[in-house]
Amino acid sequence: MEEADQNFKTKKIETDVVKCPSCGGTMVFDPELQALKCEHCGNVSDFKKDFEVVERNIAEGFENAELVGEEEQVAYRCSNCGAEVVINSDETATICPFCGTSHVAKEGSFKGIRPQVVIPFQFGKDKASDFAKKWAKRRLFAPVDFKKKLEPENVHGVYEPCFTFDSDTKSTYYGRVGDIHTRTVGSGKNRRTETYVVYRNVSGVYNEFFDDVMVATNAKFDQRKMDMLSPFDRSRACNYEKKFLSGFFADKYQKNLSESWDDAKKIIDSRIRKDIENSLHCDEVDYLNISTTHTGVTYKYVLLPVYRLVYGYKGKDYGVMINGSSGKAKGKTPKSAIKVSIAVVLAIAAAVGLGFLAFALAKSGALDDFMAISRKIFTSFPLKSLK
Ligand SMILES: [Zn+2]
Ligand SMILES: [Zn+2]
Incomplete structure (x- = not known):
């Protein structure tokens, strides 16, 4: 434990340097350079990324998850849309990335689980705006002038939280499944084909290893939204440090680790059910009881790069999300009445x-x-x- 504490301290000292050494301005993460760049004088400072991503064993207990350092991050709350975001404590938030208003107020130092892994943004706001415009071009009913709103100044980078789980599963199952057969009955004018089901009892053992099952933890970036924007480029994943967050927002996780693990089990259960049903080559399932045990479960707390583009059009708010590693865009556009x-x-x-x-x-x-x-x-x- 003492050793772990020590590592944590040295790490903290190293990551605290986000002030420009030449002018004292704020250094923010520049996705194009994958380095820190001074907002004021343009000074660039590269830093080493650690791609040796480690999974944590669930057996160690969720309560032992590493927490963010004292005074490392601060939480802000938006009184307009209710969003809660986290930024580095040496920065100030003046705008809400979810609704674009300035109704954000500091809530205080953020205490919570420290992100383990980050997939850094791979391109800047200009490119994000280009991706949004390309996406908008394919929206046939969108009014022409709304596309003008998809400008870089309306784009905000938000790291969205998710937990990933690995699990080696062993399932035993029993049940009854049916196969549809056809037969010809009657004769003469009454001759016809009818279908009938032949049932068989099934039982067995099914093993499957699940790697990086992604679970969303925030209502503003729920499972549906995350699946829509997926995949995220996992080959870019590296160990989290404060520098990646500099100049960006992070969305707060709302479901804790054990709630997220419950969600992961539901996702895994439904995949196992599908896979067992497929392996049985049947036409219908009468009933199927499955019981699954998980071993060697590991988890990671991952930050995913998502650009949010919020804009008002004729009194209504619209939003586009852009995957910060692939450029995939999803969202709603107004419809042109004409x-x-x-x-x-x-x-x-x-x-x-x-x-x-x-x-x-x-x-x-x-x-x-x-x-x-x-x-x-x-x-x-x-x-x-x-x-
Ligand atoms: Zn500078
Ligand atoms: Zn807001």
Whole structure:
């Protein structure tokens, strides 16, 4: 324990240097350089990243998780949207990255689990804005002028928290599954095909190792949002230190480690169920009881890079999230009333046109031919690729 404390102290002294050695300005993490850069004079200071990421054993107990240093981070609360964010204590927050307002107030020193791993931002706000604009181009119903709002000054970098878990699982199962068969019954005019289910009892053992099951811990960046923005480039993951947070926000985790482990078990359970069902090659499941034991469970507290772009358009707020390692963008855009009306008019025109065409064809007796051809076109057309 004493040794651990000592390591912690030396680390802290080293990471406290975020002031520019030449002008005393604040050094912030520059994603393009993957180094610290002085906001004031442009002085660049590189630092060593440690890619030897360590997993923590769950058996050591969640209560022994390392905490952030005294006075290392401060928490802010937004009175407009309720968001709680964390920044380095030697910086000041003047804007809320979630709603873009300045209704943020300091809550005090943040006490909580220290992040273990960080996937650093790989590009700056300019590029994030470009990714958002590219994404907006594909939004057909978005008004043209809203794209002007997707500017770098509306972009904020937020490290979103997540816990990842590894687990070696062993499951035993028993149940009853069914296979659908068909048979021909009756004779003459009553001859027909009917389907019936043949049930079989199943039981067995199923082993699977789960690596880095990601669990979201914050309502503003929940499981659905995280899955939507995934994957995050894990090859960039390195051990967390304060320097990565300099110039950025971090979202606070809301679910603690043991609550997150409960969520992880639910995710793992549903994957195991799916995998066992697939391995049984059946058409339906009558019931399936599975009991799973976890061994060698390890966890990491990881910060994921997410750019948030918030903007108001005609009195309403909209937001875009951009994966800070891949550029993948997701969000909501306003809909242009004119564009939507044009689409509706076109759709009606097409439907009316088709109606007239069918009417004309029916009159000429060619409707059956037309229907046959249309069917052929539609069945040979890969409809799935349209999605
Ligand atoms: Zn400087
Ligand atoms: Zn806010």
